[in-house]
Amino acid sequence: MKISIIGGAGTLGAAIAFRLCQNDQVDELCLIDVNESLLMNHLMDLKTAYPAKTIYKGNFQDLTGSQLILITAGVPNRNDIESRNIFLRGNIPMFQSFGTHIKKYASDAFIITVSNPVDALNYYLYRNFDFKKGQLLGYTVNDSLRFEQAIRSVMEISEDAHLFSPVIGEHGSTQVPLFSQTRLNGNPLALKAEDEVAIKEKLNRWFIEFNRLNINRTTGWATAAGIGRLIDGIVTNGEVDTIGSAIVEGEYGIVDISIGVPVTVSKVGVISIHEWQLAKAELADYQHSAETIKQLIKPFIR
Ligand SMILES: NC(=O)c1ccc[n+]([C@@H]2O[C@H](COP(=O)([O-])OP(=O)(O)OC[C@H]3O[C@@H](n4cnc5c(N)ncnc54)[C@H](O)[C@@H]3O)[C@@H](O)[C@H]2O)c1
Numbered sequence: 001m002k003i004s005i006i007g008g009a010g011t012l013g014a015a016i017a018f019r020l021c022q023n024d025q026v027d028e029l030c031l032i033d034v035n036e037s038l039l040m041n042h043l044m045d046l047k048t049a050y051p052a053k054t055i056y057k058g059n060f061q062d063l064t065g066s067q068l069i070l071i072t073a074g075v076p077n078r079n080d081i082e083s084r085n086i087f088l089r090g091n092i093p094m095f096q097s098f099g100t101h102i103k104k105y106a107s108d109a110f111i112i113t114v115s116n117p118v119d120a121l122n123y124y125l126y127r128n129f130d131f132k133k134g135q136l137l138g139y140t141v142n143d144s145l146r147f148e149q150a151i152r153s154v155m156e157i158s159e160d161a162h163l164f165s166p167v168i169g170e171h172g173s174t175q176v177p178l179f180s181q182t183r184l185n186g187n188p189l190a191l192k193a194e195d196e197v198a199i200k201e202k203l204n205r206w207f208i209e210f211n212r213l214n215i216n217r218t219t220g221w222a223t224a225a226g227i228g229r230l231i232d233g234i235v236t237n238g239e240v241d242t243i244g245s246a247i248v249e250g251e252y253g254i255v256d257i258s259i260g261v262p263v264t265v266s267k268v269g270v271i272s273i274h275e276w277q278l279a280k281a282e283l284a285d286y287q288h289s290a291e292t293i294k295q296l297i298k299p300f301i302r
Contacts, residue, residue, distance in 0.1 A: 001235060001267065002028040004058065004066040004106070006098055007073030009033035011217055012114055014042045015224035016070060021050040023228070025235040030058035030066065033073070060101035066109045067267055070227065071098055074115040077218050079211040084116035084172055085296055092300050095121050099129040107131075110269040112244075114139045114223065118171045119245045120297040123258035126247050127301050134269040138245025140260040141226040142219060143167035147177045150202040154195060161185055166243050168260045169289035175260065176286050177203060180279040230265070239266045246270045252283065254290040257297075 003020060007013040008031025020026045033039040039057050046055055056062075063069060075090035095115075102111060111131065113122045118138035126136055148165040157163060164183040169176035179196055182189045191199070210219070233240035242265060245258045251273050252261070262274040278286065 001026050001068065002030065002066050003068045003070065003231070004030040004032060004063050004109075005070045005072060006032045007071060007115065008057075009035045009039035009042055010072055010074070011077075011220040012072040012223050013070075015220035016072065016114075016227050017042065017046060017055065018049075019224040019228035020231065021046060021053050021055065023232055023235065026231065027054060028065075029053065029055040030062045031055065032058050032060065032062070061105055063102060063105040063109070066106045068231070069102060069106060069109045069111045070114060071095075071111065071121075072114045073098070077216050079214055079216055081211065082173075084118075085120070087116050088120055088296065088300070091115055091121060092124065095124050096128070099125050099131075103129050103131070109135070110137070110265075110267060111135055112137050112139055112227070114227070116171070117296065119258045119260070119293045120300075122245050123247070123293070123297050124300060126258065132269070133247035133249070134271065136247060136258070137263070137265060137270055138171065138258055138260075139223065139227060139230075140167070140171040140243055140245050141230070142222050143171060143175050143177075143260070144243055145222060145226065146206050147199075147203055150199045150206075151182065151189070154198045154202060155189075155191070157184065163189075166262065168243060168262065169286050170293050171245060171260060172292075173204075174285070174289035174292045176282055176289055178276070178278065178282055180282055181276055234265065234267050239264050239271065241274075244270070246273055248273065248290075251275050252278070252286055252290075254287060257290050257294050259286075259290050259293055 005013045122138035144167045147167045148163050162185050167175050167177045245260050246263050247258050248254045263270050264272045
């Protein structure tokens with residue numbers, strides 16, 4: 001499988017490349033980045049670690065033949081922010097260029113946007129280029145991983161127990177943790193109202209505390225681990241159930257936006273979107289989240 005990473009020299013791009021080098025079925029990795037020296041630094045390092053891997057610095061023409069394109073490029077991260085949405089204005093011109101080049105050189109590839117704000121940027125690709133909706137996914141799994149962490153911490157659940165804890169909605173402050181769908185070892189997890197409040201509080205504080213460290217670095221390891229597991233699953237099992245930002249057309253009463261939703265993906269992209277029975281309050285929060293994304297991207301859509 002050939003995978004290209006646009007933004008391959010960044011915190012995320014390089015961490016994902018390192019993780020993908022460990023998957024033998026990913027036999028070709030093309031890394032693209034405007035910071036060519038940093039990219040060469042990573043490449044020389046990675047080639048020493050994985051000499052048998054076909055991994056190289058590419059330009060947009062080298063997207064040709066990619067089955068999967070990961071977009072991790074973006075304006076430099078900042079920690080003095082309350083929302084990832086402030087990156088949108090700077091990232092839109094880049095996505096205009098990426099969309100144009102992907103359309104030209106790898107028009108059928110499965111495209112996973114990781115750059116923020118992920119829902120808005122995924123939707124921008126959909127609206128401005130003639131990609132099929134199933135070709136486009138935004139990566140949002142970290143929210144579910146943090147929800148899991150918060151539940152385990154507040155409820156003192158050990159790592160041996162299996163916990164399913166999906167988060168849907170915006171990859172941002174209006175995300176919706178789905179208590180109604182949470183399962184502990186396959187069974188519904190009954191939580192008191194005060195536990196839910198404590199879990200939500202812990203979840204919401206994560207981004208604030210991460211930024212308070214005052215280091216302009218994003219979550220390279222968690223994201224690389226999440227993307228790595230997704231790609232391992234696709235190449236090994238063919239299909240993977242996950243959560244990601246996908247183009248919805250009526251699911252949950254929401255139309256024409258990209259938003260975090262339960263999906264099944266394969267190597268060609270999103271093959272189905274699942275409609276779960278949500279609690280009434282969760283559905284209302286979800287629709288509010290969709291409205292927030294709509295308002296954010298509206299000024300950038302023709
Ligand atoms: N979806 C998620 O869960 C998630 C998690 C973490 C970070 N992010 C987002 O991912 C993005 C990347 O984060 P990062 O920490 O790797 O940032 P980073 O600054 O380390 O890397 C971004 C890279 O993009 C490159 N770049 C900039 N303009 C480019 C262009 N026109 N063409 C090619 N490359 C270009 C830069 O040179 C840099 O190497 C950010 O938008 C961040 O907010 C998303």
